Amino acid sequence: MPTLTRWTIRAAMIYLLVGLAAGALYWANAQWSLSPILSSLNPTYIHILVVGWLTQLIFGVIYWMFPIIRKDNMRGDPRLAWAVFGLLNAGLLLRIGCEPWRSVTPNDLNGMGLVLSALLQVVAGYLLILVCWPRVRARAGTGGA
């Protein structure tokens, strides 16, 4: 299993736990009115699960298991793949910080944080496609150096 895959799967597992906990808190608050701040966890918890857990896990597994490009260039440029990991997590963490904050106290700082988060995640999505696209192939490439 490549190093990048280990990092993405570990991060995905953490997001799964955090997302489930945040969702549970959100719905517990909806039922028992625990604290107004907890009502700000939606839709953040959904994105923690869909982006942080599912999409990141899928990316890590595709990077690991889809047919290789060539024996001398198995998974393409690793810097691009690491950029996906970095940008996706930076964007998502920024969202986790700014989105609930903005729903309680809207200001320029958390507004700019959300715009930056959007930009980081969209670029990460495009790079993810760039990294995965050449791996969607009939069979593993065999060309040697």
Place this chain on the structure above:
Amino acid sequence: MPTLSRYFVRSALIYLGIGFTLGGFILAAKGGGADARFWLWLPTHIVFLLNGWLIQLSMGVAYWILPRIHLSDRGRQGWAWGGFVAFQLGLLLTLGTILSLWVPEVQSLFAPGLLLQTLGVFFFAIHALPRIRPALVRAASAP
């Protein structure tokens, strides 16, 4: 990876890109950095990431790795291809609803799009059901 799986997975990647783009505009609007009308794209954003990305990827990988019926025969391939075509048509109708920002009438394509996607999954399930079984591995030394 068989041809149909490649089509499914490539399409899934394309809809991931579109879904992220729409989501980016919506999040930027939430931050005050974009037109608030982008919120109209929320249902399309959800459908593209759940159906266009996750469900399509699942079907593509399932077609590839589920146990085969016999040797290279995946069985009922017409149903799988029919599922792909119906799903794509449904996604194209959903794609059309992006224009609802400027032409509100096209929002009426949303429900037919979802129905076609559901039909696509139904067709694919007819293909896949017989393949959900233990893999038959023949020992190399068997007569």
